[in-house]
Amino acid sequence: MINDEPDARGLVSIALQTFRDSVLPTVPAERRFEALMIVNALGIAERELAAKPDAALEARIPQLCSDIDAGAYDAPERQADLRRVLWELTRARLAISNPRLLNPV
Amino acid sequence: MTAEPRLLDETQLPRLEAWIAAKAGADRVSVVDEGPLSGGAISLNLAVTLEIEGGALAGRHEAVLRTGSATGVSASLGKAQEGMVLRAAFAAGALAPEPLFISDAGGADDALLGAPFYIMRRARGVAAGRKVVKADQPQRELAREMGRQLGLIHSIKPGTAGLDFLPMPEPSPGLQCERDYRTWMGRFAGTDPVLAYGLRWLTLHAPPAGEVVLCHRDYRTGNYMVDQGRLTAIIDWEFAGWSDPMEDLGWFCAASWRFGQAGREAGGLSDRADFYAGYEEAAGRRVDQEAVAYWETAAYLRWAAVAIQQGMRHTSGTEPSIELALTGRMLPEIEQDLLRHLDSLAGHTLFGRTA
Numbered sequence: 532m533i534n535d536e537p538d539a540r541g542l543v544s545i546a547l548q549t550f551r552d553s554v555l556p557t558v559p560a561e562r563r564f565e566a567l568m569i570v571n572a573l574g575i576a577e578r579e580l581a582a583k584p585d586a587a588l589e590a591r592i593p594q595l596c597s598d599i600d601a602g603a604y605d606a607p608e609r610q611a612d613l614r615r616v617l618w619e620l621t622r623a624r625l626a627i628s629n630p631r632l633l634n635p636v
Numbered sequence: 637m638t639a640e641p642r643l644l645d646e647t648q649l650p651r652l653e654a655w656i657a658a659k660a661g662a663d664r665v666s667v668v669d670e671g672p673l674s675g676g677a678i679s680l681n682l683a684v685t686l687e688i689e690g691g692a693l694a695g696r697h698e699a700v701l702r703t704g705s706a707t708g709v710s711a712s713l714g715k716a717q718e719g720m721v722l723r724a725a726f727a728a729g730a731l732a733p734e735p736l737f738i739s740d741a742g743g744a745d746d747a748l749l750g751a752p753f754y755i756m757r758r759a760r761g762v763a764a765g766r767k768v769v770k771a772d773q774p775q776r777e778l779a780r781e782m783g784r785q786l787g788l789i790h791s792i793k794p795g796t797a798g799l800d801f802l803p804m805p806e807p808s809p810g811l812q813c814e815r816d817y818r819t820w821m822g823r824f825a826g827t828d829p830v831l832a833y834g835l836r837w838l839t840l841h842a843p844p845a846g847e848v849v850l851c852h853r854d855y856r857t858g859n860y861m862v863d864q865g866r867l868t869a870i871i872d873w874e875f876a877g878w879s880d881p882m883e884d885l886g887w888f889c890a891a892s893w894r895f896g897q898a899g900r901e902a903g904g905l906s907d908r909a910d911f912y913a914g915y916e917e918a919a920g921r922r923v924d925q926e927a928v929a930y931w932e933t934a935a936y937l938r939w940a941a942v943a944i945q946q947g948m949r950h951t952s953g954t955e956p957s958i959e960l961a962l963t964g965r966m967l968p969e970i971e972q973d974l975l976r977h978l979d980s981l982a983g984h985t986l987f988g989r990t991a
Contacts, residue, residue, distance in 0.1 A: 568958045575965055596825075596832040604833070605840060607990050611982070617830050618975055624968035632969050 540580035547573040578627045643682050644669045644749075651748055656686065656755070659737050663690035679704060679715070679874060683758065686736075699736060703753035712874040716741040719754030720798045721876045724850065730788040731860075733757050733869045741801075761863030763871065765895035768862050769904035779906035781867050782860070782888065783914025789870075790881045790919050792850035799850070802877050809880040810842030813934055820941040822948075830971040834937045837978065841986045843880065843927050851879040856893040857903040882924055885915065886931025891973045892939055926986050933981075936974035943967055 537545070551570055558566040595616075598604065604613040625633050644652060649667060657665040670683035682701040688694050704715050713721065719738035726732045733756040739745035746752055762768065769775075794804065805812035818825045818835055825831055853875035861869045889901050889908055897904035902911035912923045947964015949955045981991040 565958065568962055571962060572958060575962075592829060593827060595829045596827060599829060599832040599836050602836070605836070607982075613829075613833060614975065614979065614982075617833060617971075621830055621968055621971050621975060625972060628965045628968045632972065 540577060543573055543577045543580060547577055575628055578630070582623075582627055643672060643680070648749055655745070655748055656688070656737055657691075660688055660693045661691035662688045662694065665689070673700065679872075684755070686755070693736070697736065698758040699755050700733070700758045701753055701755050703749055704751045713876065714741065714752050715739070715754055715874075716745075716752035717801055718874050718876070719756075720801075721850070721873045722754070722756060724792050724796055724799055725789055725870070725873070728788050728792050730785050731867055731870055732873070733759050733871065759861045759863075759869030759871075761861035761868040763858060763861045765858040765893065765904065768857050768860075769895045769897045769900070771865075771905075774900055774906035774910075775865065776906045776910045778862065778865060778867060779900075779902045779910040780914035780917075782855075782903065782905070783911040783916075784918040785867065785870060785914075786852070786855060786884055786888070787915050787918025787920070789852055789855075790849040790884070790921070794848060794878055796850070802850075804878055805848060808842055808845035809848060809878075809883065810838060810930065810934065813879070813883075813938065814838040814842070817934075817937045817941040821944050824944050828967070828971075830974065831937065831940060834933065834940075834971075834974055834978075837991075838930075838934055838937065841930055841933075841989055841991060843882075843930055843987050846880065848878045849881045850876060851881065851884045852876055853879070853884065853887070855884045855888050856890070857888075857895060857905065858893060880927060880931065881919070881921065882927035883931045883934065885912070885923060886928045886933075887935045887938075889928065890932050890935040890939070891976070892936070892970065929977075929981055929984075930986055932977055933974065936970055936977065940967055940970045940974070943970060 547570065550566075550573065555566055555570065599613070604610055622633060644667070649669070653665045653667050656662070656667070666687045668685040668687070670685060673681040673683050680703050682703075684699050684701050686697040686699055688697065702715060702718075704712075716739050719735045722732050722735045723738070726734050735754050735756045738754040739748065739752045741752060792799075794802075814835055817838075821828075821831060825835060852870070852873060854872050855870070859870070859872040860867060861871060888903050888911065891898065891901075894900060894904035900906050901908045905911075915921075915923060943963050943966050946960045950957050950960035950964065978991070984991050
């Protein structure tokens with residue numbers, strides 16, 4: 532594939548910046564909610580395009596779900612281990628969808 | 637202001653007027669369409685004023701016509717059924733908007749507007765969560781009143797006339813909900829380990845089957861109207877069903893509906909104690925805190941299932957909408973609230989089992 536620049540991340544990034552800096556301040560009040568949703572959606576897309584997915588980890592997720600369903604993590608100490616992993620996965624997703632909600636640990 | 641599109645076209649309006657006249661025993665009815673009200677993501681609410689000449693309801697009535705949107709989520713009742721629930725709640729003395737006219741389920745009435753609908757009295761005030769919770773001091777009396785109202789709603793029991801279409805949970809409300817949420821989540825239950833863990837937790841810790849009552853099932857800040865600090869109406873009854881009464885308390889107190897007032901655990905209004913006190917006063921039933929904790933876990937899973945379905949309404953192409961799309965991406969924050977809640981319960985015993 533011919534490598535065109537800027538890439539998707541670069542385009543989304545400049546589109547978001549232009550929209551936020553130049554367009555948003557001129558948006559009438561009754562359209563502001565929609566405009567903010569556009570900012571939000573572009574921000575998520577930008578962060579997702581910048582993220583480096585861990586393919587090895589992702590490949591293990593369906594098996595982990597089946598193991599949970601089957602009761603493999605029912606014992607309290609296993610639940611505690613599992614919860615640590617679930618927190619990591621959730622924080623990684625939050626870093627993309629809504630990083631403002633990430634509290635420092 | 638630009639003119640809002642009229643939702644009732646020129647053929648529907650006279651037919652609706654004739655239908656109301658027949659229902660009300662009136663000589664003449666005119667309906668003034670005042671345009672859509674901001675509503676939930678699932679329903680369409682139209683402000684209407686009814687001018688009724690003759691009959692028991694003669695006079696001018698500010699009302700809301702409520703009907704379904706193109707696609708709903710699995711849990712939602714049809715609008716005629718929702719109207720029947722509203723009628724039962726109003727009869728029980730709860731501050732539900734009085735339903736005036738309900739289309740007959742499955743009958744010729746469906747053809748009138750293309751879908752079941754009902755007309756209820758319009759309440760004054762605001763529902764928007766951020767506005768409702770905005771207060772320098774905790775809103776203790778409002779929290780207490782929300783508890784009392786829930787107690788009134790929970791006085792409605794299976795066997796109530798007109799509500800026989802609502803299914804009974806089997807074998808218990810907790811296990812029924814776990815099964816329902818899993819179904820609504822579809823493939824996500826098998827690809828998202830936080831959801832898988834939450835569902836497993838619901839199965840392991842389910843309370844034994846007990847008393848079931850009419851639960852509102854979306855009883856939270858954002859779904860009631862407040863005018864100058866006072867409750868005027870409880871709205872959005874489309875998820876109502878028979879369940880464990882503690883389900884509604886867990887939902888109301890979940891972290892998802894505090895709108896920035898995280899420290900006021902009862903819906904961003906005040907402490908849980910105020911809400912619980914109002915509830916016990918009106919319900920004549922103690923708050924079972926173990927059960928509320930269980931149902932708060934269920935609340936996050938239910939909200940996750942609804943968010944997935946909202947997202948799918950967009951992703952499937954049936955209803956392209958940036959709002960629905962972004963709701964689908966709320967899952968990680970719902971799951972963070974779930975994990976925080978489960979961490980807070982770790983080591984405690986719920987229904988004989990260590991959480």
